[in-house]
Amino acid sequence: MKLMTLAFKSISNRRASVLLTLFTIAISVMLLLSIERVRQEAKQSFSSTISGTDLIVGARTGDIQLLLSSVFRIGHANNGLSWQSYQYIKQQKGVAWTIPISLGDSHRGFSVLGSDGSYFKYYRYGNKQNLAFSQGRPFHNAREVVLGSEVAKQLHYHLGQKIIVAHGMGNTSFHHHDDNPLIVTGILAPTGTPVDKTVHVPLKAIELMHGPKHGSAQIMRQKSNSDAQHDHEHEHEHEHEHEHEHEHEHDKHHEVIDSQLGDLIGQPKQITAFLMGFDSPLYTLQVRRNINIYKPEALSAIMPGVTLRELWGMLDIIEKILLLFSAVVVLISLLGMLTTLLSSLSQRRRELAILRSVGARPRHIFTLMVSEAVLITTIGCAIGVAMFYMAILIGKGILQAHFGISISISMLSNYELVLLSVIMVSGTLMGAIPAVRAYFYSLNDGMSIKV
Structure with missing residues (x-):
């Protein structure tokens, strides 16, 4: 618990770079969820338009x-x-x-x-x-x-x-x-x-x-x-x-x-x-x-059902392209977070040495760095979900009026929760890379930085 508090204070001290990283993650999460929701609702709207007609x-x-x-x-x-x-x-x-x-x-x-x-x-x-x-x-x-x-x-x-x-x-x-x-x-x-x-x-x-x-x-x-x-x-x-x-x-x-x-x-x-x-x-x-x-x-x-399946078969490649596009945007945002953590790592060697001097072990340093990545990813996802609901609230009328797609404001589906989980795991793995380097810095430097 103390490490999470320390991680939160650490990212607060680097608020400028962290805010930019949070913004990119939030935008990518909003885009991914929006594309998936529109895709699913569009398919549902088309499928429910006619029923019982042979x-x-x-x-x-x-x-x-x-x-x-x-x-x-x-x-x-x-x-x-x-x-x-x-x-x-x-x-x-x-x-x-x-x-x-x-x-x-x-x-x-x-x-x-x-x-x-x-x-x-x-x-x-x-x-x-x-x-x-x-x-x-x-x-x-x-x-x-x-x-x-x-x-x-x-x-x-x-x-x-x-x-x-x-x-x-x-x-x-x-x-x-x-x-x-x-x-x-x-x-x-x-x-x-x-x-x-x-x-x-x-x-x-x-x-x-x-x-x-x-x-x-x-x-x-x-x-x-x-x-x-x-x-x-x-x-x-x-x-x-x-x-x-x-x-x-x-x-x-x-x-x-x-x-x-x-x-x-x-x-x-x-x-x-x-x-x-x-x-x-x-x-x-x-x-x-x-x-x-x-x-x-x-x-x-x-036969309407058969023809609808043919239609979605033709659009399958477009769905995959949209999903790939969203995944690339999420990956770029996570790479941005990785770059931010790595670029600040050299500047934080003195901070890590001070932590060692007050009793922190290398595994504590590793956990601290991973916790920072988890915090940034979690907060970014939370902001992205909030922006996603705001986008639905603003855009549902436009989609209904111009494209006939009815978007419902509902809880995240299981599939959407899986997507968020994948982003969280990916963010944790990205944070493990600078954490491993900080671990070895801690071992090599001991309680003082070797210049």
Whole structure:
């Protein structure tokens, strides 16, 4: 215990060089832990985005491209598939459910996804979790829209609000569908997946926005007639004061709560892709083979789990490079500590001789030098962990907003603790090198320095 106190006082007397060493070790630890946490969370985020889906079907393209465009909203599909092919394939034996997906529009930088009621019923994420609503309900007709949690949060949208969808992906919008405003009827609970950053509309709404003008004019006329009829009833009830407030509240929320069920699909010519679930894995393999040799049009059917493993296999070399880069940074910081201890060793020979004069043995000198290295490494790791959590706290919003990676602020994992242990052991070994030299200096010098 006395040696540890002496070691602490010794490094305090050399605070300038020690602080620089601590800073380099802390930076390297923060970098190593940050890279590992982002790598693990990115893989977890990708893996949990879709669950319980047996096949994803789209126009013939690369498996990874189809997965990224249809599920992760990364890139875009070059072509779509015909609605007739979708209807034919969904009727195959063993098909339990299907979810049609139409992409291509956006709203203020967020992707717009067209589908039908099966999306909210069958889509799974994480550990086969269902989509849940934090507010409202699914859309019932072509004039309604459901928002992901991040969309509603960042744009400050609420139930009953009207929004305008634009044609074009991302922040690039080529045409705003001002004649087809959609009413927000639901906001999904957070999932930590691209669903949170998606605007969900019925397929019928996509058709109306991209179809002939008379389609949109018709729906607007229906809206106008409905509003006119409602206003007439409102005036009639105005004579009865006790019913006036009730009717006013009904007028405020009637589009959100009391909207009638309508056509969600329409007559689309094509869709971007569709998800499939089967009654048995045997049907999955059989239908996948039939889709890949489907003659009316060139289609691809991929298994999400298999394609994800292929994706991580391609990125494996990048993960290894990142890990190597982090290890090199840690090694450089430890070598800096070694250099600092070695450079100060010659200047401390008189100090070591004085310690010998008061009864210290060579093994005490060795232990003192090792203790200094352990202290520097431990303090550097502690500061690095604190900086790591600060970096997560600051950067988690940026990663979620720009890359869709949800980083959790949690305790260090076993793997991360192993990395810290390796750094601690390496620091101790680095400290043993100057400690061995100090041991022999102590033996040679005795209680006085030989000049």
